Amino acid sequence: MAPLLEAISIGKTYPGGTVANDGVNLTIAAGEVHAVVGENGAGKSTLMKILFGIEQPDRGELRLDGKPVSFPTPRDAIDNGIGMVFQHFSLVPSFSVYENVVLGSEPRNGIKFDRQKAIEEVRALSEKFRLAVDPLPPVGQLPVGQQQRVEILKALYRNARILILDEPTAVLAPQEVEELFVAVRALVAQGRTVIFIAHKLPEVLAISDRITVMRAGKTVGSVNAKEVTEQSLATMMVGREIALRVDRAKGRGDLACEVKALKLTAESGAPIAEDLNLKVHQGEILGLVGVEGNGQAELLEAIAGLRAIADGVVYLNGDKLNPLSTLERRERGLASIPEDRIARGLATGATIAENLVATRLADKRYVRNGLLDLKAIKAQALKLIERYSIRAGGPGYPVGTLSGGNMQKVVVARELSEQPKLLLVNQPTRGVDLGATQFIWKSLTEARDGGAAVLLSSADLSELLALSDRLVVFYRGKIVAAFVNSDDLTAETLGTYMLGLSRQDPETMRAAFQ
Amino acid sequence: MIELLMTVFSATFFVTVIRTTTPLLFATLGGLISDLSGALNVALEGMMLISALTAVIVSVYAPWYVAVLSGICAGAMLGAIMAFFHLRMKADIILVGFAVNILATGGTVFALSQATGGDKGTSINLQSKAVPAVNLSFLDAIPLIGPTLRSLLSGHSILSWLALFMVFAVWYFLYRTPYGLWLRGVGEYPAAPEAAGINVTKVRAWSLVASGAFAGIGGAQLAMFNYIGFTRDMTAGRGFIALGAVLLGARHPVGAMLAALLFGIFEALAVVMPNLFNWIPGEMIQTIPFVVTVLALILFSYRAQRARQMRTLTKI
Numbered sequence: 001m002a003p004l005l006e007a008i009s010i011g012k013t014y015p016g017g018t019v020a021n022d023g024v025n026l027t028i029a030a031g032e033v034h035a036v037v038g039e040n041g042a043g044k045s046t047l048m049k050i051l052f053g054i055e056q057p058d059r060g061e062l063r064l065d066g067k068p069v070s071f072p073t074p075r076d077a078i079d080n081g082i083g084m085v086f087q088h089f090s091l092v093p094s095f096s097v098y099e100n101v102v103l104g105s106e107p108r109n110g111i112k113f114d115r116q117k118a119i120e121e122v123r124a125l126s127e128k129f130r131l132a133v134d135p136l137p138p139v140g141q142l143p144v145g146q147q148q149r150v151e152i153l154k155a156l157y158r159n160a161r162i163l164i165l166d167e168p169t170a171v172l173a174p175q176e177v178e179e180l181f182v183a184v185r186a187l188v189a190q191g192r193t194v195i196f197i198a199h200k201l202p203e204v205l206a207i208s209d210r211i212t213v214m215r216a217g218k219t220v221g222s223v224n225a226k227e228v229t230e231q232s233l234a235t236m237m238v239g240r241e242i243a244l245r246v247d248r249a250k251g252r253g254d255l256a257c258e259v260k261a262l263k264l265t266a267e268s269g270a271p272i273a274e275d276l277n278l279k280v281h282q283g284e285i286l287g288l289v290g291v292e293g294n295g296q297a298e299l300l301e302a303i304a305g306l307r308a309i310a311d312g313v314v315y316l317n318g319d320k321l322n323p324l325s326t327l328e329r330r331e332r333g334l335a336s337i338p339e340d341r342i343a344r345g346l347a348t349g350a351t352i353a354e355n356l357v358a359t360r361l362a363d364k365r366y367v368r369n370g371l372l373d374l375k376a377i378k379a380q381a382l383k384l385i386e387r388y389s390i391r392a393g394g395p396g397y398p399v400g401t402l403s404g405g406n407m408q409k410v411v412v413a414r415e416l417s418e419q420p421k422l423l424l425v426n427q428p429t430r431g432v433d434l435g436a437t438q439f440i441w442k443s444l445t446e447a448r449d450g451g452a453a454v455l456l457s458s459a460d461l462s463e464l465l466a467l468s469d470r471l472v473v474f475y476r477g478k479i480v481a482a483f484v485n486s487d488d489l490t491a492e493t494l495g496t497y498m499l500g501l502s503r504q505d506p507e508t509m510r511a512a513f514q
Numbered sequence: 515m516i517e518l519l520m521t522v523f524s525a526t527f528f529v530t531v532i533r534t535t536t537p538l539l540f541a542t543l544g545g546l547i548s549d550l551s552g553a554l555n556v557a558l559e560g561m562m563l564i565s566a567l568t569a570v571i572v573s574v575y576a577p578w579y580v581a582v583l584s585g586i587c588a589g590a591m592l593g594a595i596m597a598f599f600h601l602r603m604k605a606d607i608i609l610v611g612f613a614v615n616i617l618a619t620g621g622t623v624f625a626l627s628q629a630t631g632g633d634k635g636t637s638i639n640l641q642s643k644a645v646p647a648v649n650l651s652f653l654d655a656i657p658l659i660g661p662t663l664r665s666l667l668s669g670h671s672i673l674s675w676l677a678l679f680m681v682f683a684v685w686y687f688l689y690r691t692p693y694g695l696w697l698r699g700v701g702e703y704p705a706a707p708e709a710a711g712i713n714v715t716k717v718r719a720w721s722l723v724a725s726g727a728f729a730g731i732g733g734a735q736l737a738m739f740n741y742i743g744f745t746r747d748m749t750a751g752r753g754f755i756a757l758g759a760v761l762l763g764a765r766h767p768v769g770a771m772l773a774a775l776l777f778g779i780f781e782a783l784a785v786v787m788p789n790l791f792n793w794i795p796g797e798m799i800q801t802i803p804f805v806v807t808v809l810a811l812i813l814f815s816y817r818a819q820r821a822r823q824m825r826t827l828t829k830i
Contacts (some may be wrong), residue, residue: 075711090709092699103699104710106692113692154710 002066004030004193005051005082005162011059012046020046021057022217028162028195033188035196035204035225038214038237039405039433044197047214048164051195052084053077083155084164087171089147093140098122100139101153125153130186145176152183156192163187164195169203170431173291181207199237199433201230213237238435246445248485249469253282256453257303257422262312264298264477272298273477276312279513280422280453285444287468287485288457289494295477296457297339300424303455304336305329316422330359333421335452337411337428341404345411348400352392353381355399356414380417388413389439405436412440416447423447423454429463441467461491470512473497480504482512517790522783525665530785533740535778536674537562537732541756542763542770543677543684544589544728549760550688551721552701556611557596558729559753560618565589565733567622570744571629573643581643582673582734589730590723597719615753623746637744645671645739671739673731678771680728685767697721729753751804758807762814773810780806 005028012021021043028034038044049055051062053071061068064080071077077084091100098118107117122135131149133142139150148168155163165184169177184194184207198204204211205225213220213236220236228236262276273295280286288296301307303314305326314321321329338344346355357366357377366377381395390409392402399410408428415423425444429437444467448454458464464471465485473481473494481497481504483489496502521527541558548555555561565585573581592614600607627634650668654660688694699707700717708714736752737744755777762776763769780803788796 073711074709078711086709088705090703090706092703092706094702095695095699095706099695100706103695103707104712106695108692111691113690113695 002063003027004065006063006066007047007051007060008063009060010047010050010057010062012043012050012055012057019217021050024060024214024217024219026212026219027222028193029210030193031188031191032209033184033194033196033207035198035208035211036214037198037201037204037211037233039199039435042214042237042433043217044214045166048084048166048195048197051077052082052164078158078160081159081161082164083152083158083160083162085148085151085155085166085168087167089151091139091147091150094138096136096138097133097142097150097153098135100150101125101135101157103154105158121157122153125156129153129156129183129190131183143176144171145173145179148172148176148180149183152187156187160192162193162195164197166197167199168196169198169200177203201233204233205230234434246441246466249284249448252284252469253451256280256282256317257455258315259299259303260313260315262299262302262314263310264295264302264307265310271310271477273474276477276479278455278472278479280455282421282451282453283448284469285448285454285456285467287464287471288455288474289461289464289471289498290457290474291498292459294474294498296474297426299474300336300426300455300457303422304334304338304424327362331362334424335415335418335420335422336424337415337426339426339430339457341407341411346399346407348407349398351396352385352390352399352402352410353377353395355410356381356384356395356417359414384413384417388443403433405432408432408440409436412443416443419450420447420452423452425454425456425458427458427460428456429458429460461494465489465491465494475500475503479509482509484512518787521786521790525662527782527786528666529669530782531775531778532670532674534781534785535775536671536677537736537740538752538756538759538778538781539677539771539774540673540680540728540732540735541753542759542774543680543767544725544732545756545760546763546765546767546770547684547697547721547728548593548725549757550701550765551697551718552704553600553607553718553722554611554757555593555596555722555725555729556608556757557592557614557618557753558725558756559749559751560611560615561589561592561726561729562733562736562749562753563618563622563747564592565730566737566748567625567637567744568730569734570637570640570642570737571625573738574640578643578645578738581738582645582731585734585738586727586730589726589728589733591726592730593723593726594719596726597722600722601715601719619747622744626744626746635746640743642743643738644742645673645735647739648672648675671735673735673739676731677735681767681771688767729756732756755803755807758811762810776810777803777807 007024007026010021010024013019024043024047026036026047036044036047046055050057053074053076056072062070069080071080092103095103101122102118107114107121119135126133131153133146133149133153139147152163168180172180187194196208208225210222211225211228211233212222213233215237257280259276259278262273263271264273265271276299278286288299290296298307302309303321305324309322316332316334319332342348347358357380361367366373366380378395385392385395388409390406390413392406399407402410428440428444432440444454456464456467468485471483471485471494472479475498541562545555545558565588568588569581569585572584596607596610596614599605599610623634626637630637630639633639647669650664653664653667656663688698696707696712696717700712700714704714733749736748741748759770759773759777763771763773784799784802787799
C-alpha cells in the first residue's frame with residue numbers, strides 16, 4: 001500500500017540564496033504520529049510550508065495516496081485534506097470560537113450566515129475529537145491551550161486527514177501539553193494522521209510513532225520512536241555528540257548581590273511579591289524556580305531597574321541599587337538577558353552591529369564627541385560575531401533576519417562581551433535550538449567563572465537543574481523553598497514546591513541560603 | 515434663548531436635521547465599512563466632493579436618478595483607484611487618501627470652470643436637478659397625530675429614507691452574512707482569514723469600493739438636495755467629520771447613525787442660529803460642528819480609556 005503522503009527529494013532555495021531544503025525525503029503512513037525534528041534552521045518549517053502550499057518547491061515532488069500532487073496555495077492543500085496549525089495562531093481575537101472555526105467556509109442559509117448550524121457543528125466536532133472548547137466565548141479571552149484547540153478544530157472542520165502541528169508545545173504549560181497529547185491520540189484513533197514539528201526531544205519520544213530527523217536542509221533519517229533514545233536523537237540532530245551537562249562552579253566568592261525584604265506590586269496596587277530575601281555570591285548561579293507568573297520575572301525586572309520597588313532594598317557589592325536608574329545600574333556591572341528577545345532584548349529593525357553596542361553609547365570607544373565611531377563599532381561586531389559564532393550575513397544585517405537562536409546569541413554577546421558583576425537571565429534558551437542552547441549555557445558558565453553573580457529564571461526545569469548552584473522556589477510571590485543543587489535533586493521535588501503542595505520550614509531554607 | 519428653543523423643537527428643525535444628517539450618514543457608513551476592513555479611508559471628503567460635482571453635471575443632461583447613480587459610480591471608482599494604489603502598488607493608504615482629497619479640491623474647480631464656461635465658484639448657471647422629496651401628505655388623514663406626523667415625516671429626500679434603510683442593510687451585511695464576517699476578520703486580524711483561504715486583498719478592495727460608493731451617494735445628496743448645484747469646497751469637512759463619527763459610533767452601524775445624527779443636529783443649529791443671533795459672527799457659528807467633533811472624540815477616547823482600566827481592574 002502506498003504511503004499517505006510522500007515528499008521526494010524536495011529542494012528549495014530562497015531568493016536570498018539560503019538553501020532551506022536540499023533533497024529532503026519524508027514518508028508519512030496513514031494513522032501515525034510522525035515527528036519531524038531538527039535544530040532551528042534545519043529546514044523543518046520550509047518543508048511544512050511546502051506541504052501546506054505556502055511555499056513552492058524548486059525540485060522534487062509530493063505524492064498523496066501515491067499520486068503526484070502540487071499545492072499552489074494553502075487553499076489547495078486544505079481541499080486535499082491537509083490542515084496546519086502554526087505556532088502563531090491565526091485567530092480573530094474578538095470573534096467567538098465557532099466564528100473562527102467556520103471562517104471562510106461558513107454554513108449558509110441563503111445569504112445568511114447560519115449561526116445555529118455553525119455552533120452545532122463545532123460542538124459535534126469538539127466532542128468527537130475530545131477537544132473540549134465552549135463554542136461561544138470570544139477567542140481572545142481563552143488561554144493559549146484552548147486557542148490551540150480552536151486551531152485544530154478549524155483544520156478538522158475543513159476535513160483535514162493530515163494535520164501538521166508546528167511546534168505545538170512551545171507555547172503550552174506542562175498540563176496543557178498532556179491534554180494536547182490526549183487529543184492527538186484521539187485524532188489518530190479516529191484515523192487521522194498527525195505531523196508533529198518539535199525540538200523538545202522528551203515530548204517527541206512520548207507522542208510519536210515515527211521520527212524523521214533533519215539537519216542543515218537534509219533528512220538525516222527516519223526511525224521508529226521505540227528504537228531511539230533522547231541521546232541518540234540529539235546526536236542525529238546535531239551531527240555530533242553533545243554534552244548537555246555543564247560543570248558546576250568550583251567555589252564561590254564574596255557576596256555580590258543581596259535582596260532584602262523586597263516587595264513588588266502591580267500598577268493596580270495588587271501585590272506581586274512580598275518579603276523576598278536573597279543572596280547571590282560571585283561565581284555562582286542562583287536558579288529562580290517557579291511556574292511563570294509567580295514573581296520571578298518581576299524580581300529580575302526590579303533588580304534591573306525596569307520595575308518600581310514598593311518596599312525593601314537591593315544591594316550590589318554593598319551599594320544600594322534602589323535610587324539608581326537602569327543605565328547607572330548597568331555602569332556598575334549589571335547585565336541583563338531579558339525574557340523576550342524580540343520585544344525587549346533587541347531592536348529587530350536595527351543592524352547586528354548597532355544592537356551589539358546599544359548598551360554602550362556612553363563608551364568612548366564607540367562614541368566620540370556625540371558621534372558614532374562606525375569603524376570601531378563594526379570591528380567590535382565582527383569580533384563578537386566570530387567569538388559567539390553568530391550565523392549571519394554580516395554586521396550590517398538587521399537582527400530581525402536572524403533565526404531565534406542567533407538573535408539570542410546577539411543578546412548574549414552584547415551582555416557578556418564585558419564581564420558583568422551581576423547577570424540577570426530570564427528564559428535564555430526559549431525557542432532556541434540545541435546547538436545554540438549548548439553555546440549559551442557555556443557562555444553563562446564562563447561569565448560565572450569570570451566572577452559574575454548570576455540570577456537565572458527559566459520555565460525549563462532541566463535547564464535550571466543543569467546550570468544552577470543553588471535554587472530557590474517561588475510560589476505566589478514568596479520564596480517557599482531553597483536548595484543546594486545536587487544530583488539527588490529532581491524536577492519532581494521542585495514541582496511539589498512550585499505548585500504550592502509543600503513548603504520548607506525556615507530552618508531548612510536558611511541552611512540552604514548559607 | 516426662548517426663540518432658539520422654539521426653533522429647535524419645531525418640525526422644521528427636525529426636517530433640517532434629517533437633511534444635514536443624510537450626507538454625513540452616508541459618508542459615515544462608507545467610512546465604517548473601510549475602517550472595519552482595516553483600511554482607513556481618509557478620502558471620504560474628496561470622494562464626496564467629486565461625486566457631488568459629477569452628479570450636478572450629469573443631472574443637467576439626465577434624470578435625477580441617473581445623476582445620483584453617476585455620483586455613486588464616481589465615488590466607487592475613486593475607491594477602486596485607492597485600492598489599486600494601496601493594495602497593488604503598496605502605497606500608504608493615508609497618503610493615497612490625501613492625494614484623492616487634494617485632487618478633489620483642485621480638480622473639481624477645474625472641471626467646474628470647464629462645465630460652466632469659466633465660473634470657478636458655483637454651478638449657478640447650470641440647470642441642475644434635485645433629488646425628489648417624498649410627499650406623505652396622506653398621513654393627514656390619520657386622526658389627532660396625522661398633521662404632526664406629516665410635518666415630521668413628509669418632505670424628506672428619497673435618499674434620506676434610503677440612508678435609514680442602508681443602516682439596517684449594512685448592519686445585516688456585517689453581522690448576519692458570511693461576507694460581513696470575512697470583512698470584520700480581515701480588518702481585525704488579516705492572518706486568520708488568509709489562513710482560511712479568504713483573499714484578504716480582494717475583501718479590502720471591495721470594501722474601499724463600497725466605501726467610495728457610500729461617500730458618492732452622500733455627495734449626490736449634498737449637491738442635489740441640501741443645496742441645488744455645486745459650490746467649490748461645498749463638502750466643508752463633512753468627510754472628516756464622518757471619520758470621527760465612525761469612531762464615536764463605536765464602529766457599529768447603529769452607533770454610526772447616532773453619531774451622524776449628533777453632528778447633523780449641530781450642523782442644523784449652525785444653519786438656523788445666524789437668523790436668531792445676528793450679533794454672533796456667522797463664521798463663529800459655522801465652527802460649531804467641528805468644535806463638537808473634537809470635543810466628542812476627546813470625550814469618547816477618555817471614556818474608552820476608563821472602560822479599559824475598569825476591565826483590567828475587574829480582571830485582577
